[in-house]
Amino acid sequence: MSINNSKPTESELEILQVLWQKERCTVRDVHETLAKKDAGYTTTLKLMQIMHEKGLVERDTTAKTHVYKALLNQEKTQQQLVNKMIDNVFNGSAARLVMQALGNQSASKEEIELIKDYLEKIEGKY
Structure with a gap:
């Protein structure tokens, strides 16, 4: 199939x-x-x-x-769904999505550290 x-x-x-x-x-x-x-x-x-x-x-x-x-790849499927949500719900702004998510949920110290590390990697690309 x-x-x-x-x-x-x-x-x-x-x-x-x-x-x-x-x-x-x-x-x-x-x-x-x-x-x-x-x-x-x-x-x-x-x-x-x-x-x-x-x-x-x-x-x-x-x-x-x-x-x-x-049959669907997990990461690819998640990325497609997140992109659709960013476009449809947050007017194309990934920052709005992140701020909304972090504002509504309490992130653990470990999660915050992972987010910081990820942001540093992204900044290094630019």
């Missing part, structure tokens, strides 16, 4: 997060990881079947239990 330009929905992104973390999973694995969401097993199964049809995941059917793997 070829990968198309379908953008994952919010529910599909939750499933992709599990697949990116674990690399290969059965529907049951994904469902149990997402068990706190009030969705039933058949809902998870149907979503993953749709994701397969859309080319977001691949399915290994060689065993009795089908195993799924994400």
Whole structure:
């Protein structure tokens, strides 16, 4: 199945997060990881079947239990979604996004240090 330009929905992104973390999973694995969401097993199964049809995941059917793997690259997908959000929500301003994110969430010291290090690397490029 070829990968198309379908953008994952919010529910599909939750499933992709599990697949990116674990690399290969059965529907049951994904469902149990997402068990706190009030969705039933058949809902998870149907979503993953749709994701397969859309080319977001691949399915290994060689065993009795089908195993799924994400076809979308995590970093590329995150970058595309962030770019779309910056354009649509923050009028193209990455700085507004960062200030909003840091203003609404309390970042740990480690996260702040990572952000500082990243900013220094960016400044070094210019």
